Amino acid sequence: MKFLIMISLRNLLRQKRRNILLGSAMAFGVLILVLATSFSHGISDIMFNKIVAYVAGHVNVSIREGKGQMISIFRDRDRLVKIVKEKTGDKLKDYDEGIGIFLRAIGNGKAENMVLVGVNMNKTYSDEQRKEYEESFHMIEGMFRDLLSTDVENPVILSKEKAALLNVKKSDTIRVRFNNIYGQTQSARLTVTGIMSNDNIFMQGVMFVEIKNIKEMMGYRPYESTAIHITLKNPQADAVQIADSIHEALKPGPAFIAADLSANGIRAKATIIPYMGNDDAMKKIISSSFTLISGKMDDVLMKSGVMVSDRIAAKLGLTPGSKMEFRYKPKFEAKIIPHSVEIKGVFRSDMTTGSDTVYMHEALFYPKFYDRVPDLTADVKDAFLPSPEAPFYKALGTEWVLLDRTRDSDEMRKKYRSISKRKIKAAAVDVNSMYESASDVLKLEGALNIITFGAVLVLFFIIVVGVINTLRMTIRERTREIGTIRAIGMQKKDVRTIFILESVFLTLFASAAGTILSFITMWLMSLKTFNVIDNPMGILLVKQHLYFLPTIGGVVKNILLILAISVVTAYFPAKRAAGMRAADALRHYE
Amino acid sequence: MIKKFITSLPIHLTVIRILAAVTAAMAISGEAAAQPGVQDLMKKIEELQDMTTDIRARVDLTQTKVGQGTKKTNMLYYRRDSDDSFLIVMIAPESENGNGYLRVGDNFWMYRRNTRTFQHINRDESIGGSDAKADDFEKRKITELYDPARDASGKDILSPENLGAIPVYRFEVLAKVNDVDYPKKIYWVRQDNGLPLKEQSFSLKGTLMQTAYYMNYTIVNKKYVPVKQLFIDEFEKGNKTLVEISGISTETLGSIFNKAYLENLSK
Numbered sequence A: 001m002k003f004l005i006m007i008s009l010r011n012l013l014r015q016k017r018r019n020i021l022l023g024s025a026m027a028f029g030v031l032i033l034v035l036a037t038s039f040s041h042g043i044s045d046i047m048f049n050k051i052v053a054y055v056a057g058h059v060n061v062s063i064r065e066g067k068g069q070m071i072s073i074f075r076d077r078d079r080l081v082k083i084v085k086e087k088t089g090d091k092l093k094d095y096d097e098g099i100g101i102f103l104r105a106i107g108n109g110k111a112e113n114m115v116l117v118g119v120n121m122n123k124t125y126s127d128e129q130r131k132e133y134e135e136s137f138h139m140i141e142g143m144f145r146d147l148l149s150t151d152v153e154n155p156v157i158l159s160k161e162k163a164a165l166l167n168v169k170k171s172d173t174i175r176v177r178f179n180n181i182y183g184q185t186q187s188a189r190l191t192v193t194g195i196m197s198n199d200n201i202f203m204q205g206v207m208f209v210e211i212k213n214i215k216e217m218m219g220y221r222p223y224e225s226t227a228i229h230i231t232l233k234n235p236q237a238d239a240v241q242i243a244d245s246i247h248e249a250l251k252p253g254p255a256f257i258a259a260d261l262s263a264n265g266i267r268a269k270a271t272i273i274p275y276m277g278n279d280d281a282m283k284k285i286i287s288s289s290f291t292l293i294s295g296k297m298d299d300v301l302m303k304s305g306v307m308v309s310d311r312i313a314a315k316l317g318l319t320p321g322s323k324m325e326f327r328y329k330p331k332f333e334a335k336i337i338p339h340s341v342e343i344k345g346v347f348r349s350d351m352t353t354g355s356d357t358v359y360m361h362e363a364l365f366y367p368k369f370y371d372r373v374p375d376l377t378a379d380v381k382d383a384f385l386p387s388p389e390a391p392f393y394k395a396l397g398t399e400w401v402l403l404d405r406t407r408d409s410d411e412m413r414k415k416y417r418s419i420s421k422r423k424i425k426a427a428a429v430d431v432n433s434m435y436e437s438a439s440d441v442l443k444l445e446g447a448l449n450i451i452t453f454g455a456v457l458v459l460f461f462i463i464v465v466g467v468i469n470t471l472r473m474t475i476r477e478r479t480r481e482i483g484t485i486r487a488i489g490m491q492k493k494d495v496r497t498i499f500i501l502e503s504v505f506l507t508l509f510a511s512a513a514g515t516i517l518s519f520i521t522m523w524l525m526s527l528k529t530f531n532v533i534d535n536p537m538g539i540l541l542v543k544q545h546l547y548f549l550p551t552i553g554g555v556v557k558n559i560l561l562i563l564a565i566s567v568v569t570a571y572f573p574a575k576r577a578a579g580m581r582a583a584d585a586l587r588h589y590e
Numbered sequence B: 001m002i003k004k005f006i007t008s009l010p011i012h013l014t015v016i017r018i019l020a021a022v023t024a025a026m027a028i029s030g031e032a033a034a035q036p037g038v039q040d041l042m043k044k045i046e047e048l049q050d051m052t053t054d055i056r057a058r059v060d061l062t063q064t065k066v067g068q069g070t071k072k073t074n075m076l077y078y079r080r081d082s083d084d085s086f087l088i089v090m091i092a093p094e095s096e097n098g099n100g101y102l103r104v105g106d107n108f109w110m111y112r113r114n115t116r117t118f119q120h121i122n123r124d125e126s127i128g129g130s131d132a133k134a135d136d137f138e139k140r141k142i143t144e145l146y147d148p149a150r151d152a153s154g155k156d157i158l159s160p161e162n163l164g165a166i167p168v169y170r171f172e173v174l175a176k177v178n179d180v181d182y183p184k185k186i187y188w189v190r191q192d193n194g195l196p197l198k199e200q201s202f203s204l205k206g207t208l209m210q211t212a213y214y215m216n217y218t219i220v221n222k223k224y225v226p227v228k229q230l231f232i233d234e235f236e237k238g239n240k241t242l243v244e245i246s247g248i249s250t251e252t253l254g255s256i257f258n259k260a261y262l263e264n265l266s267k
Helices: A002-015 A014-056 A079-092 A126-134 A143-148 A161-168 A211-217 A233-248 A278-287 A310-316 A361-370 A376-382 A407-424 A439-477 A479-487 A490-526 A536-540 A554-576 A584-585 B003-005 B010-024 B036-050 B259-266
Strands: A059-065 A090-098 A100-106 A109-120 A137-141 A155-159 A175-181 A185-198 A206-210 A228-231 A259-262 A266-275 A292-295 A304-309 A324-325 A340-344 A345-347 A356-362 A428-433 B057-067 B069-080 B087-093 B101-104 B107-112 B119-122 B146-148 B158-165 B166-175 B185-191 B195-201 B208-220 B225-234 B239-248
Touching: A002 A014, A002 A490, A014 A126, A014 A228, A014 A233, A014 A439, A014 A490, A014 A554, A059 A079, A059 A233, A079 A228, A079 A233, A079 A266, A109 A161, A109 A175, A109 A211, A143 A155, A143 A206, A155 A161, A161 A185, A185 A211, A185 B225, A206 A211, A228 A233, A233 A340, A233 A428, A259 A310, A259 A361, A259 A376, A259 A407, A266 A310, A266 A361, A292 A310, A304 A310, A310 A345, A356 A361, A407 A428, A407 A479, A439 A479, A439 A490, A439 A554, A479 A490, A479 A584, A490 A554, B036 B146, B036 B166, B087 B259, B101 B259, B107 B259, B166 B195
Parallel strands: A109 A206, A155 A185, A266 A356, A304 A345
Antiparallel strands: A059 A228, A059 A428, A090 A228, A100 A109, A100 A175, A137 A185, A155 A206, A175 A185, A259 A266, A259 A324, A292 A345, A304 A356, A324 A340, B057 B069, B057 B239, B069 B087, B087 B101, B101 B107, B107 B119, B146 B166, B158 B166, B166 B185, B185 B195, B195 B208, B208 B225, B225 B239
């Protein structure tokens, strides 16, 4: 073999000019290929780990409640975070509450529409994350940790462009107007503690405040959470699977309130259970499953509908039209608030309905339930919960409604359209991976991959044509030489191997040269500064420079691919050369 | 993109919010009598607001914004409280001409003339992604939304004053539910007939956000309709909107609250 390798190398040197030209073409192709794949990887990295991660996370859990599901709020933050941590395990890079508000900001005589985003500065960031943030947000004045300052009112950091628009400098005050989570008009004063420059156009209109401050401004209580954005270590591999497993873990249990009832000076314990009443099918289930002793089913099915069991009615002296108070111990709040409701009906109780029960229309139930969530885990021992076999079980409310998983943004849009028509009164919980919530960004990444693949195809064509042509010429020129070495005893397979090895060495040297050149080119291109303020193309830059992300695996893969093409392409001409009879080859004359 | 989106909002937002306010104030009876007691005054206003007839009117808005000059917006407004329906058709500016909004019961649509499409909006959702919500138009009782504000001694904050030369009662109310625009309001109502003359709205933090002046009323079917109102933006000084209502009719509107009628009207 060593002998064959030496002959191959010697043959390469025999046709220096031709091989240098072909090798140069191949090296140029490799240069383009490595350059394109590194740029594409760089953009993918920016998209997955910067844009998608910042905008929606690789996986996000969103929760909407209230009229029209307008309020993004999960009432038990710790429960949600526990599920996220359990289901992501060591695949979790980071998680954050995604909270941002559109607002009107007034600086020194100037007003502007802005977005205020909460960042958690009390969290410990890894060196990698810190580097990533420093690359994305370059502080011109102040530091990000100034957001934790308690010396000034609501410290805020904004971009230099927006600071100029609002005519504010460090230590100036910005007044803002916005709506809190309930839609109430809210105002606040923000103190500028930092000014940054930012390459990412999406972030240039954003002001940052500490998440605790923005949650307080928005009306969140300490134990409540907004949507959770999850960043994964390997989003492309794990996002869908993680989203599926979190979705599975978020399956809701039954909603109920283990309440103390009071009416006419008498008290009783009962379980209050919500029923769905905005859907005709559900209304039918309720009306066919409950027998009213007094009151009208039409009244019960209205949004203010409440029906009590005959036993509770008898105990408290309740009839349709009478008022009843109920109260319960919330999970997080110390204060117990009484709620007053008007009874619309009394039903005949049995084993399925329970005898110490009150059934309440979801529109009446959920606002009270969510405002002060009960401790369902602790209360379940005192509660009556209808069996899943009960004929009306399907019409009963759950802690929240878990929306189906979708696979792409089109399915997701359809899901949301159908939700708005369903008029759900319970909170709607949704789990999305980046493949649904950021599909447009991912489409851009896909387009870049197609462009890279196109470049690869062109390169392959160059290699194939070059190798075939060179080998054909070589074989033709060396036909009598082939005849000679065959006549003195060289085997067919050795002849074939010599030609294939020639191609392999040529490709290998050209690939090595092309790879070295590509790294030099990337370094040179990375030196150029692009000033792309207010230009969407700025998202493709890091620190105003082109961003290449070559990987060893990617480069090796490319070289192996080219080698394989080269071998396959060389094989057939080499086989033809090896297959010539020695006598015929020796007679060859041009 | 975000900036462009937000800056396109104020027309709709302002128009719709003002219309909601106009609607709420559109039917105040001249028979109102002065009542010392905030709850009583609120109840009185509430009773007088119960409009039983249909309404059709032309609404002209003159919006003045700092740095943007003055912009006029005109629209036709149809409302029927008996089945919670209303219909708005924009007349001006030209860019908005023919666009409209339709609500029937729980359904709320936005119509765009250019594309001839109706976009179904949940009645509780924001309009076009803005903070203007369809439920701003819900007929909601003031006593269900607000309680009288009380001082340290537990008394209603209510005092007789003069607004210019007119004797008024000044009283404060605080929201008792979450889903109201302004958590705190101060009203100045005439002592002689209970007509609101001035209203101040405050943010949750207590900052004065807006002052409304009800400058002129007219009587339609024994109801007072404020035909000239001025809304002053106290947060962004210099912004103000003048609302003028004309051509008020209380004739029965018939079956006009449907998509076909809005589409036809928009042509």
